[in-house]
Amino acid sequence: MAFPRTEHQGIGGVVPRFSWKSSIAVLVVLGLTGYSVAGTDFDVLELLAGAGPAERFVSEMFPPDLSASTLQATGTGILETFQMSYLGAMIGAAVAFPLSVLGTQEIATVGASRGERLLRSVPYHLSRFVLNVFRSVPDILWALVFVVALGLGPFPGTLALAVHSAGVLGKLYSETLEAVPARPVEALTATGASDFQAFLFGRLPQAISGFISLTLYQWECNIRSATILGFVGAGGIGQEILISMNLFDYPKVATLVGATIIVVLLVDRFSAAMRKRLAY
Amino acid sequence: MRGISLRDVSVGFDGVAALSSVTLGVEAGEQLAVIGASGAGKSTLFRALTRNVPLGGGLVTVAGEDLYALSRRRLNELRRRIGTIYQAYNLIPQLPAGVNVSLGVVGGLGSLRALRTFFAGPDAGLSQKVRAALEEIGLGDKAGVRTADLSGGQQQRVAVARLLVQRPDVILADEPFAAVDPVTTERVLETLLHLNREGATLLVNLHDVEIARRFPRVVALREGRVAFDGPPERLTEDELTTIYAGDRKEARAGADTGLPHDRSGIERSMRLLEGRDGVSSH
Numbered sequence: 393m394a395f396p397r398t399e400h401q402g403i404g405g406v407v408p409r410f411s412w413k414s415s416i417a418v419l420v421v422l423g424l425t426g427y428s429v430a431g432t433d434f435d436v437l438e439l440l441a442g443a444g445p446a447e448r449f450v451s452e453m454f455p456p457d458l459s460a461s462t463l464q465a466t467g468t469g470i471l472e473t474f475q476m477s478y479l480g481a482m483i484g485a486a487v488a489f490p491l492s493v494l495g496t497q498e499i500a501t502v503g504a505s506r507g508e509r510l511l512r513s514v515p516y517h518l519s520r521f522v523l524n525v526f527r528s529v530p531d532i533l534w535a536l537v538f539v540v541a542l543g544l545g546p547f548p549g550t551l552a553l554a555v556h557s558a559g560v561l562g563k564l565y566s567e568t569l570e571a572v573p574a575r576p577v578e579a580l581t582a583t584g585a586s587d588f589q590a591f592l593f594g595r596l597p598q599a600i601s602g603f604i605s606l607t608l609y610q611w612e613c614n615i616r617s618a619t620i621l622g623f624v625g626a627g628g629i630g631q632e633i634l635i636s637m638n639l640f641d642y643p644k645v646a647t648l649v650g651a652t653i654i655v656v657l658l659v660d661r662f663s664a665a666m667r668k669r670l671a672y
Numbered sequence: 673m674r675g676i677s678l679r680d681v682s683v684g685f686d687g688v689a690a691l692s693s694v695t696l697g698v699e700a701g702e703q704l705a706v707i708g709a710s711g712a713g714k715s716t717l718f719r720a721l722t723r724n725v726p727l728g729g730g731l732v733t734v735a736g737e738d739l740y741a742l743s744r745r746r747l748n749e750l751r752r753r754i755g756t757i758y759q760a761y762n763l764i765p766q767l768p769a770g771v772n773v774s775l776g777v778v779g780g781l782g783s784l785r786a787l788r789t790f791f792a793g794p795d796a797g798l799s800q801k802v803r804a805a806l807e808e809i810g811l812g813d814k815a816g817v818r819t820a821d822l823s824g825g826q827q828q829r830v831a832v833a834r835l836l837v838q839r840p841d842v843i844l845a846d847e848p849f850a851a852v853d854p855v856t857t858e859r860v861l862e863t864l865l866h867l868n869r870e871g872a873t874l875l876v877n878l879h880d881v882e883i884a885r886r887f888p889r890v891v892a893l894r895e896g897r898v899a900f901d902g903p904p905e906r907l908t909e910d911e912l913t914t915i916y917a918g919d920r921k922e923a924r925a926g927a928d929t930g931l932p933h934d935r936s937g938i939e940r941s942m943r944l945l946e947g948r949d950g951v952s953s954h
Contacts, residue, residue: 586786
C-alpha cells in the first residue's frame with residue numbers, strides 16, 4: 393500500500409496530552425511532596441552540615457578490626473543470622489501453605505447453592521484475616537513481642553521472621569494459586585475431578601515453581617531483616633553491631649557491617665540465580 | 673446413558689447474552705457438529721453442558737438428570753461420564769504426558785488415593801490402560817516427557833489419549849482442530865469417530881464447515897441462538913451467509929475505516945470468510 397511521500401509517519405506518544413485530569417494528578421503529586429517535606433523537616437543544607445561528623449564516624453571505622461576474636465564473633469553472628477532467616481522462611485512457608493489454600497477463592501462454585509457458597513467463604517475470610525494480621529505487623533514489632541515473652545536471643549527473632557514470612561507468603565501463595573490458568577483446572581472438574589483432586593493435579597502443579605521462587609525471595613528479605621532484629625535483642629549479627637556501637641568500637645562495627653553486606657549479596661545472587669532457573 | 677437436552681437455555685456474561693433461549697436435543701450415540709462465527713456461543717454451549725457457567729435460565733438435562741440441580745457429589749459422578757477436549761488442549765503443562773493422560777480417570781479416585789498418587793511421583797507406574805492409549809495415538813515413547821515440551825499437535829493427541837482412558841459416554845470437543853495440522857486433524861477426528869462408534873455421543877464444535885459437513889447433523893449458532901439444525905445437505909450457501917453474517921459485517925466495517933483501501937484485499941478477506949470464520953479448510 394502506497395502512502396504519500398510527504399506524510400510524516402509518527403508512531404504516537406505515551407505521555408498523555410494536557411487535560412484537567414492530568415493537571416490535577418500532577419498538582420496532587422507536587423502537593424503531597426511539599427506537605428511531606430514540611431512534615432519531616434527535610435533539609436538538604438542540614439544534611440550537608442552533618443557531613444563532617446559522618447565523615448569522622450566513617451573514618452574511625454577504618455582500618456576494620458580483623459583480630460581473631462572479632463572475626464570469630466562476626467562468623468558466629470553471621471551464621472546465627474543465616475540460620476534465623478532460613479528457619480524463619482521455612483516455618484513461614486509451612487504455615488503459609490495451608491492458610492493460602494484456604495484463602496484461595498474457589499472458582500468451581502457454579503450452580504452451588506447460596507448456603508454452600510456461604511459455607512465455603514468462612515474459611516476463606518478467616519485465613520485471609522489471619523494472614524493480614526501476620527503481615528501487617530512489621531517483623532521488628534513481632535520481635536519486640538517475642539523478646540518480651542521469651543527473653544533475648546535468636547529464638548524470638550526466628551519466630552518474628554516466621555510469623556511475618558507466613559503472612560507475606562500466605563498472601564502471595566494464594567494470589568499465585570488464583571492466577572494460574574483456570575481452563576486446565578476447569579477441564580479436570582469437567583471430567584468429574586473433585587475440588588480437592590483438581591487442586592492437587594491442576595492448580596498446584598502450575599503454582600509450585602512460583603511458590604519456590606517466592607520462598608527464595610522471602611529468605612532474601614529475611615536475611616536483611618534478621619540483621620535489624622538484633623537491635624531489639626532478638627539475636628543475630630545486629631545484636632553484635634549494636635553492642636559494638638554502644639562501646640564506640642567502630643573498627644569492629646566496620647567488620648560486622650562488611651561481613652553482613654557480603655552475606656546479603658551472596659544470598660541475593662544465589663536466590664536470583666535459582667529464581668531465574670525456575671522461571672525458565 | 674440417555675441423551676442431552678437443553679430447553680430454553682440462556683447464559684449471560686456481565687449483561688451480554690452468550691446463549692439466548694437455546695433449545696436442543698441430542699440422542700445418545702449421536703454425532704453432532706456445532707458451527708458458528710466467533711462469539712456465537714459455541715464454547716459457552718459446551719461449558720453449560722458441564723455446568724462450568726452459571727445459567728441465566730432454562731433447563732440442561734444430561735442422561736435424564738437436571739444438571740444444574742445436582743448435588744456436588746452427583747454432579748462429579750455424572751461429569752466422569754463426560755469427556756472434554758479443547759482447542760487450547762487445557763492439559764497441565766508442568767506434568768508429564770503420561771500423568772496428563774491418567775487424569776482422565778482422576779475423578780474415580782477417592783481423596784486419599786488421589787493424595788497417595790500425588791506423592792507417588794510421576795514415574796510411579798502408569799496403568800496399562802494409559803500406556804495403551806499413548807501407544808494408540810503414537811506417543812508411546814513420550815509418557816515421561818513434560819507436556820509443555822511437546823508440540824501443539826502432540827499435546828492434542830495427549831488430550832485424545834485422556835479420552836481413550838476415560839471412555840466417556842459423552843464427548844464434548846471444543847474446536848479440537850483449530851490449532852493442529854491436517855494430519856493430526858484426521859487422526860484426532862478418526863479417534864473421536866471411533867469412540868462414537870463404540871457408543872459415545874459426540875458433539876464437536878467446529879470452525880471448519882467442510883469438516884462439519886462430514887457429520888450427519890449440523891447445528892449452527894448465531895448470536896447465541898440456534899440458526900440452523902439439520903443434515904449438512906440442507907446447509908446451503910444462503911444459510912451459511914446468514915450464520916456468518918456478523919463476520920461479513922466486521923469485514924465490511926474494516927473496509928469502511930479506509931485503511932486498507934485495496935479492493936482486491938477486501939475481496940480476498942471476504943473469500944476467506946466464505947471459507948468460514950477465517951480458518952481455511954484442512
